[in-house]
Amino acid sequence: MSGRPAPDAELDEALALVNDDHDRRTGRRTGGAPVGGGDLRGASAASDAPGHDDALPQPPSGPATPDTPPAPAASGSHAPASTSQTKHRDTTPWPAARTVAGRAPGNSLSGRSAVPLGQALGLVLAAPLVALTDLPSFDTSAMDGWVVAGPGPWDVRADGILAGHGQPGPLSDGEAVRIATGARIPQEATAVIRSEHGLVDDKGRLHPRRDVTQGQDIRPRGQECRSGDQLLPRGTLVTPVVLGLAAAAGYDELAVVPRPTAEVLILGDELLTEGLPHEGLIRDALGPMLPPWLRSLGAEVIAVRRLGDDAEALHQAITTSAADLIVTTGGTASGPVDHVHPILRRIGAELLVDGVAVRPGHPMLLARVRPDQHLVGLPGNPLAAVSGLLTLAEPLLRTLSGRPAPSPYAAVLREDVHGHPHDTRLVPVTLRADHAVPLHYNGPAMLRGIAVADGLAVVPPGGGRRGQELEVLDLPWALPEALAEAGVEAGVEAATEAATGAATEAVTEAATGPSTSTGTGANTRAGTNADPAGECFT
Ligand SMILES: Nc1nc2c(c(=O)[nH]1)N[C@H]1C(S)=C(S)[C@@H](COP(=O)(O)OP(=O)(O)OC[C@H]3O[C@@H](n4cnc5c(N)ncnc54)[C@H](O)[C@@H]3O)O[C@H]1N2
Numbered sequence: 001m002s003g004r005p006a007p008d009a010e011l012d013e014a015l016a017l018v019n020d021d022h023d024r025r026t027g028r029r030t031g032g033a034p035v036g037g038g039d040l041r042g043a044s045a046a047s048d049a050p051g052h053d054d055a056l057p058q059p060p061s062g063p064a065t066p067d068t069p070p071a072p073a074a075s076g077s078h079a080p081a082s083t084s085q086t087k088h089r090d091t092t093p094w095p096a097a098r099t100v101a102g103r104a105p106g107n108s109l110s111g112r113s114a115v116p117l118g119q120a121l122g123l124v125l126a127a128p129l130v131a132l133t134d135l136p137s138f139d140t141s142a143m144d145g146w147v148v149a150g151p152g153p154w155d156v157r158a159d160g161i162l163a164g165h166g167q168p169g170p171l172s173d174g175e176a177v178r179i180a181t182g183a184r185i186p187q188e189a190t191a192v193i194r195s196e197h198g199l200v201d202d203k204g205r206l207h208p209r210r211d212v213t214q215g216q217d218i219r220p221r222g223q224e225c226r227s228g229d230q231l232l233p234r235g236t237l238v239t240p241v242v243l244g245l246a247a248a249a250g251y252d253e254l255a256v257v258p259r260p261t262a263e264v265l266i267l268g269d270e271l272l273t274e275g276l277p278h279e280g281l282i283r284d285a286l287g288p289m290l291p292p293w294l295r296s297l298g299a300e301v302i303a304v305r306r307l308g309d310d311a312e313a314l315h316q317a318i319t320t321s322a323a324d325l326i327v328t329t330g331g332t333a334s335g336p337v338d339h340v341h342p343i344l345r346r347i348g349a350e351l352l353v354d355g356v357a358v359r360p361g362h363p364m365l366l367a368r369v370r371p372d373q374h375l376v377g378l379p380g381n382p383l384a385a386v387s388g389l390l391t392l393a394e395p396l397l398r399t400l401s402g403r404p405a406p407s408p409y410a411a412v413l414r415e416d417v418h419g420h421p422h423d424t425r426l427v428p429v430t431l432r433a434d435h436a437v438p439l440h441y442n443g444p445a446m447l448r449g450i451a452v453a454d455g456l457a458v459v460p461p462g463g464g465r466r467g468q469e470l471e472v473l474d475l476p477w478a479l480p481e482a483l484a485e486a487g488v489e490a491g492v493e494a495a496t497e498a499a500t501g502a503a504t505e506a507v508t509e510a511a512t513g514p515s516t517s518t519g520t521g522a523n524t525r526a527g528t529n530a531d532p533a534g535e536c537f538t
């Protein structure tokens with residue numbers, strides 16, 4: 001696991017760059033006083049000393065790539081401690097960022113709209129589901145056979161009773177009549193004899209083949225519920241089963257929390273929507289990825305706009321948007337055409353989260369544009385954007401759509417995973433027999449690892465050890481209906497099938513490498529990345 005000098009110097013250098021930018025943006029400088037308070041801050045001050053985290057798992061050796069922090073020019077070239085400390089004061093710890101995002105919209109269960117059953121799938125009940133009828137709504141036969149009155153043998157009547165008909169005439173003691181499952185039970189009936197448990201003799205008399213008990217195979221009216229009983233509480237996710245239950249209980253429409261609306265603003269002059277990258281232009285990876293992902297998080301995507309690096313267009317788009325959530329991509333840092341912060345300042349938006357202590361994706365932000373409108377600024381690097389989506393957009397949309405928080409789940413690491421000294425890392429993992437196997441190609445600009453991942457492991461500052469349990473964030477398509485709900489087209493479904501079937505092993509193998517203990521062989525041979533494990537964070 002070791003083999004490379006402690007990366008503190010490199011990280012400090014990278015963090016110093018971040019701090020300089022952040023300070024310019026916010027106009028803030030602390031002048032070098034240690035920043036006390038939270039755990040991370042305390043830890044970061046201590047961990048800035050070179051060599052402090054010798055005990056941490058280290059990235060494997062390998063030449064730096066654009067995704068690795070730059071090597072320092074000399075050991076004395078560290079940024080002053082003050083800037084490093086400022087950085088840790090300004091960013092929000094990852095768990096806190098999720099909490100802030102989840103609380104930002106307030107209580108959304110108060111909003112409701114009535115939608116036809118067919119449109120309610122995936123939404124959340126805004127009111128309890130109360131039975132509008134008894135279930136069953138009449139005494140009904142549970143089996144095909146005969147319905148009888150009194151003790152046998154019985155005289156079998158010539159007629160029969162089918163499901164879907166009105167109340168049949170009453171039976172007299174000693175009478176039997178053929179009955180179908182779901183048909184109404186006549187008055188005075190005492191039991192149903194299943195076809196296979198009765199024998200009709202040549203005189204037309206029915207004899208039971210086994211003991212008959214009073215009321216057998218009759219479902220009494222109200223057995224499941226009485227009209228007015230609460231079947232499901234407010235806040236229940238409408239699954240296909242809930243649709244079935246609601247229909248059975250008499251509903252044509254359901255009161256649901258309306259789907260929050262989202263608008264996606266793709267920033268960047270360098271982005272192409274088709275063809276091969278050329279002359280410094282690259283394909284937009286987020287335009288195709290975000291809308292279905294947002295849908296699977298419960299949003300209705302009302303627009304996707306490509307704005308280039310045009311500040312005025314961004315201003316116009318934000319100030320005229322009717323969406324509950326605006327999602328921007330790129331432009332969160334402080335480059336010459338990174339317009340998100342300046343525009344938010346200009347319109348007086350309230351920055352709720354301005355940078356998160358998470359890798360990748362630390363420049364992500366959350367702003368309140370209006371009391372009922374929020375903006376999530378996703379960094380442009382694609383995996384960093386995923387990190388922002390799961391850290392900020394997911395909890396916000398969960399609250400807006402009234403969905404319950406998923407129960408957190410943990411998996412045991414099958415091998416060590418590198419950590420950042422101060423920040424949480426989100427690392428794509430695949431799950432193998434309840435073990436989380438970290439995937440390679442997890443650099444901030446890479447989607448190759450997460451494309452075959454089952455989830456993102458939440459790696460605490462300092463890293464994770466083999467055998468350690470880590471929280472794993474689910475990817476929404478772990479649930480097939482979430483994909484359907486997201487309006488996935490046939491081609492994508494086919495691709496998903498391919499990735500979940502036998503082919504997955506091969507694909508996943510390509511991302512984990514043949515030997516996950518060292519993980520260097522496959523990638524190096526493939527010549528795809530100078531940093532063999534893609535284990536990099538900037
Ligand atoms: N001086 C600093 N520079 C950077 C910092 C920093 O803290 N200080 N942070 C780096 C990190 S980390 C990230 S992440 C990015 C965030 O930058 P932006 O949000 O401003 O994003 P851009 O600069 O617009 O793009 C970054 C990168 O991603 C590519 N990109 C953008 N949009 C897309 C898209 N839709 N599909 C595919 N790729 C996209 C873009 O071409 C850039 O290569 O900033 C670092 N810099």
Ligand code: MOO
Nearest residue numbers: 360361362384444
């Ligand atoms: O968000 Mo950046 O490294 O954190 O890609």
